[in-house]
Amino acid sequence: MFDGTVLEPPEPKPEFVLTDTKGQPFDFATETEGKLTLLYFGYTFCPDICPVQLAQLAAVMDRLPDVERNTVVVFVTVDPERDTPEVIRAFLDNFNSTFVGLTGTVDQVEAAQRAAGVPVAVKIGDGAGYSMGHASQVIAYAPDGLAYTEYPYGTRQTQWVHDLPLIMDKS
Amino acid sequence: MKLWCSALNKPWSWHWIAYPGVWLTVLLPTIAYLIAVRRHRETDRKLIWTFLAAMFVFWASSDWPVGTLGAGYLASIHMLQYVLYTLTVAPLMLLGTPEWMARGMLAKLHLTRVNEWLSKRLLVSGVIFNVVLVLTHSPIGVDTLRSSQLGSFAMDMSWLASGIILWMPILNPIEERRTHSFAAKMVYLFVSAGIVPIVPASFLTFASYPLYSTYELAPRVGSLTALQDQQLAGITMKLGMVPIIWGTLAVMFFRWAAQERVR
Numbered sequence: 001m002f003d004g005t006v007l008e009p010p011e012p013k014p015e016f017v018l019t020d021t022k023g024q025p026f027d028f029a030t031e032t033e034g035k036l037t038l039l040y041f042g043y044t045f046c047p048d049i050c051p052v053q054l055a056q057l058a059a060v061m062d063r064l065p066d067v068e069r070n071t072v073v074v075f076v077t078v079d080p081e082r083d084t085p086e087v088i089r090a091f092l093d094n095f096n097s098t099f100v101g102l103t104g105t106v107d108q109v110e111a112a113q114r115a116a117g118v119p120v121a122v123k124i125g126d127g128a129g130y131s132m133g134h135a136s137q138v139i140a141y142a143p144d145g146l147a148y149t150e151y152p153y154g155t156r157q158t159q160w161v162h163d164l165p166l167i168m169d170k171s
Numbered sequence: 172m173k174l175w176c177s178a179l180n181k182p183w184s185w186h187w188i189a190y191p192g193v194w195l196t197v198l199l200p201t202i203a204y205l206i207a208v209r210r211h212r213e214t215d216r217k218l219i220w221t222f223l224a225a226m227f228v229f230w231a232s233s234d235w236p237v238g239t240l241g242a243g244y245l246a247s248i249h250m251l252q253y254v255l256y257t258l259t260v261a262p263l264m265l266l267g268t269p270e271w272m273a274r275g276m277l278a279k280l281h282l283t284r285v286n287e288w289l290s291k292r293l294l295v296s297g298v299i300f301n302v303v304l305v306l307t308h309s310p311i312g313v314d315t316l317r318s319s320q321l322g323s324f325a326m327d328m329s330w331l332a333s334g335i336i337l338w339m340p341i342l343n344p345i346e347e348r349r350t351h352s353f354a355a356k357m358v359y360l361f362v363s364a365g366i367v368p369i370v371p372a373s374f375l376t377f378a379s380y381p382l383y384s385t386y387e388l389a390p391r392v393g394s395l396t397a398l399q400d401q402q403l404a405g406i407t408m409k410l411g412m413v414p415i416i417w418g419t420l421a422v423m424f425f426r427w428a429a430q431e432r433v434r
Contacts, residue, residue: 059396
């Protein structure tokens with residue numbers, strides 16, 4: 001039925017509160033209630049996977065305006081030291097200005113990753129040019145609050161376009 | 172060390188990458204050519220410069236940065252390479268090859284009969300050119316071949332070979348094997364390289380989604396989206412061929428007209 005990786009049993013939407021790019025608290029479960037929610041953990045200095053995943057999502061949202069109207073794409077940084085709200089906003093605006101960017105303390109973003117059931121990101125290297133090893137999948141929560149699928153790096157636009165309307169119907 | 176450009180699966184960088192395989196593939200035939208023309212006391216400078224121009228374009232379209240971008244980042248550059256290989260390098264190589272050299276090479280490679288046979292069969296040449304075009308621009312072809320150096324090399328060489336096959340009936344260095352009818356040559360070139368390629372080019376231009384995972388999932392270069400890049404590739408295929416094919420057709424037409432006037 002789905003082109004994405006099926007989660008069996010479906011995962012419930014995690015609960016965490018982080019700070020959005022306007023500096024306001026963002027209660028993930030409450031703010032996204034009843035909406036198709038695409039959750040992605042990454043960082044703005046990511047050289048390869050994050051820009052590609054977000055570009056794919058932006059392209060798919062352009063293709064599916066009906067889906068986009070009831071969808072929230074949430075990008076949670078795993079690198080809060082460098083990713084200030086302003087940096088995140090500027091980064092996300094390269095793709096789609098409606099994408100939500102969240103940050104917090106190191107402990108808060110680690111807790112969010114654990115709550116979402118993804119491996120906690122690890123710092124690789126020293127100095128200013130360090131990178132982050134992080135989960136690369138996008139978790140798709142249906143409007144009913146359950147994640148039936150997730151989408152690893154390498155998911156094609158055609159696969160997204162196939163699955164998102166089906167997920168939208170899970171309400 | 173990398174020998175030939177292939178998809179790198181890492182962010183694009185303007186840091187130079189050495190591809191010794193490209194240098195060897197360009198230098199060995201060039202050196203062999205120069206030694207041969209010197210030994211044979213070839214005096215036609217235009218011929219020699221034409222061959223050197225072919226090898227220069229061959230090198231520029233195979234080496235970093237064009238080769239690297241085309242192999243793993245931008246479908247539009249991949250298409251530019253195709254146009255350069257088939258419509259610039261191949262005809263210039265044929266125009267720059269002296270007849271004595273062509274005869275000697277074909278004999279050594281046991282390709283004399285193949286050359287004779289193919290040069291007189293325009294339909295077969297046109298079909299081969301377009302079959303290579305379709306296969307090497309199919310999503311499975313591109314994604315499979317561009318992922319490895321050997322595959323990418325095979326793709327580039329198949330483009331060059333198909334270009335030589337396309338132009339051979341018109342520009343065969345061996346005069347008597349050329350097609351002499353202007354009408355036949357013009358129809359052949361118009362259909363083979365002017366009309367048929369519009370079909371795959373249209374697929375690229377008008378597709379709703381990126382067709383090649385190689386370019387869809389590559390880290391972006393500049394502000395082009397994967398789909399815009401693919402549309403540009405389609406336009407490059409369509410319009411890139413126009414000046415060369417139509418230019419050649421125009422030259423043929425005026426030569427034909429001049430010939431008729433003399434009669």
